[in-house]
Amino acid sequence: MLRRLPTVAWITVVWVALWGDLSWGNLVGGVLTGVVVVLVAPLPAEPAGYRPAPWPALVYLLRFLRDLVVATAEVARQVFWPLDRLRPAVLEVPLTGRHPGLISLVANTISLTPGTLTLEADPGTGRLWVHLLHLEEGAEGDVVEHARALERLGARALGVDLGADHRADHGADHGEQP
Incomplete structure (x- = not known):
């Protein structure tokens, strides 16, 4: 799960931006949404053949x-x-x-x-x-x-x-x- 922390963080940022309000409720909601998304639809750790720069x-x-x-x-x-x-x-x-x-x-x-x-x-x-x-x-x-x-x-x-x-x-x- 620690490898997926950046994904959860990114989903949280998008969640808060979509709500347009930085509050504790939206922050917790974003983290929970990110965790659920990562658990339900896990992405590969790193696509083969990529070395992003x-x-x-x-x-x-x-x-x-x-x-x-x-x-x-x-x-x-x-x-x-x-x-x-x-x-x-x-x-x-x-x-x-x-x-x-x-x-x-x-x-x-x-x-x-x-x-x-x-x-x-x-x-x-x-x-x-x-x-x-x-x-x-x-x-x-x-x-x-x-x-x-x-x-x-x-x-x-x-x-x-x-x-x-x-x-x-x-x-x-x-x-x-x-």
Whole structure:
């Protein structure tokens, strides 16, 4: 149970924030809720393959916030365009890695950014299919590079080695053991 103390503390903080009142009753209620949640739905101690790093995670968050502001302004501008000028598109985006957690992070980051939506993510092939509200002609490479930049930042934040996936795939093609 001591290993789960940070989870109980986090649930308590969220509980108090949701109630909007720091009182003894809410604090005790949050702790009790946290203990019940940890006992009823225990999470694994540490997901396999992760070595989270706080500073790269902060860099990832800042990049996401920057993208969020820029995309929101762009979508607001596009709302006033005549509809016949929009070029919606679905684009296949090949990523470097195959780590499911990293692919999920990148896919969800893209979906949370206005004007884009991840339709499908395939960890087996490392590919995303992304719907874009508007795709400038010839900008497909920019979209792919943006997703790969998010992947590189996310890999640093999660402590995932992108090269390990690449080496494993390359070795499998040549009959070598990864």
